[in-house]
Amino acid sequence: MLGEKMEEAKEAGLLAILNIATRNERNKIILLQFGVLSSIVELLQSQSTRLRELATAGILTLSSPDSNKPLILASGAPSLLVEVIISGNIQGQVDAVTAMYNLSTCQQGFDARICLKSAFHLLALLKDCKKLSKFAEKATTLLDLLSTSQEGRDAITESEGSILTLVETVEDGSPLAAEYATSILLNICKSCRDKYRELILNEGPIPSLLLLTVHGTDRAQGLAHTLLQLLRDNSKQNRVSTEELQCMVYKIVSHVDGPEKALETAGNILKDVTGRDPVVGIVEMN
Template identity: 55%
Template sequence: MGQEEEDPVGVEEVKEQEQEEEEIGTSSWNQRKQTQIVQLSEKLIHGDLESQIQAARDIRKLVRKSSSSSSPSSSSSVKTRSKLAAAGVIQPLVFMLVSPNMDAREASLLALLNLAVRNERNKVKIVTAGAIPPLVELLKIQNSSIRELATAAILTLSAAAPNKHTIVASGAAPLLVQVLSSGSVQGKVDAVTALHNLSTCPENSTAILDAKAVFPLINLLKECKKYSKFAEKTTALLEILSNSEEGQIAISNSDGGILTLVETVEDGSLVSTEHAVGALLSLCQSCRDKYRKLILNEGAIPGLLRLTVEGTAEARERAHTLLDLLRDSPQEKRLASSVLERIVYDIAARVDGADKAAETAKRLLQDMVQRSMEHSLSCIQQRAASCTPSDIPSS
């Protein structure tokens, strides 16, 4: 009875005790990790080559363990990367990238890659330490495994805005384009993503690519799902290339180049359709007589009409403009009105259902007629404004 009458230990007291034990365990674990980090740094800075290689491998393991561990320290993977950088491991790892020993290069490359992932400050530190020139050299070697690890490293580093100009200036882009043609599937994905990262910097967009990138990009777009993130990046690069004469020629000369863009307009995501119609529009605006028929021959009209309804605001505007360029030609007959009405009705039925299809189709056709009239009026006004008094017939 006496024992039953004694007050039990309070729940809050138990929780406090468990928290104290957890904090003690975490503190002890952190102390061991800090000691390990210091030891690894010492080996990298002062050890012989074998010790440096092993230290680089251990750094990779430590970061990966911190990222995947289910211990109380699992949320400290970012802190682990920061502590390793603070301990001075980045510079000696960068020095190892130029070692004649291929094992040293690979070990340092993997360590740096793991230090850079999900840590913006480390990305910048690695580039500041001089990593880009040796990484560019690794992109040139015959060892495909090392070359693709270097591609992955440049991809990761290119995600940090301060690094983009340095990477472009290093001449990495043409080598990444080579990976598009000869790399593994993962290597090609990494190369496209790295090039896309670099292109998002306004001063870099026209400088990173030349027409040689068109053929592998078209082939990759053919093979991937048109609504995928990969397709979005690929079409973004193709749109950039479509702004140069060399890129336009390469797209039209590629086997199925224009058809692949038309298919992306039909089946792509909101982002990829916007880029694809942008590329087609660039072609048609650059030389309407040359590209208009090529685009029409690939059956672009239905996809463009649907895009005027379902696309982003920018895609809808581009689709409207391209449709005007494709339809309005004195040299060729306009698309037969009955065919146009059928296409518009089918699109309206998919968008609003059969019950409202007729109403929606009528609105779309009216909008198209209105835009056509506005375009024609604009052309008349421009011609009138350009006339000189001598051009005007006398009465």
């Protein structure tokens, strides 16, 4: 009975903190100055699923001001958030990923390797979420940071279905999610082209990457171009003819831009990828 009352009191305290902090940046900073962080971090280790979920929401709420981020990073909260990503309920996982994303923007003290244990779970969440969502952008941001180290790339590629999930994000994601997913694929391919080139190609990324070279963010365009170069088969035996490439690109682009605008867009893509001006060939083909 006493235990239940204690848990109810802790829940009430966490709800009060959330109410005070929600949509008020000044209150978020003041709450940390009053020392509430240590109590919330302690509740992140609670045996109660409800308390862990509320504590995760508390860290998420308090992690938005830049001045709070170094304090949260130093508190031990990130490793506990990773445990929530691994074993929490769906709301807890989403809040934990978002909190980690907020913390990842801090230049002081964030180490992406802390997410190594959660790579499989991040990919599973990315697979199941709407690729156009803000959550997909946050998950791919963390995975992109992970992919800059060999340990991170290993954790990603050892997760079943990871390449397909990333290719689907390039295809269906928002401009930012597509950018980060392309960056991850590029980091993986650059780390060992002989090992990963075919694995990536088998998931059919070429149409989406071609479109990204024109319609993506500035960074995504460069990343997509570089990845396409790595994925090209330079052997004479398997080289696609110029005419076949023109036909393929035109068909892809025409579904997005329409037949008239597709001529110009497809020409720009092919010129960028091959270094040659193929517009005449496309017009004749059409």
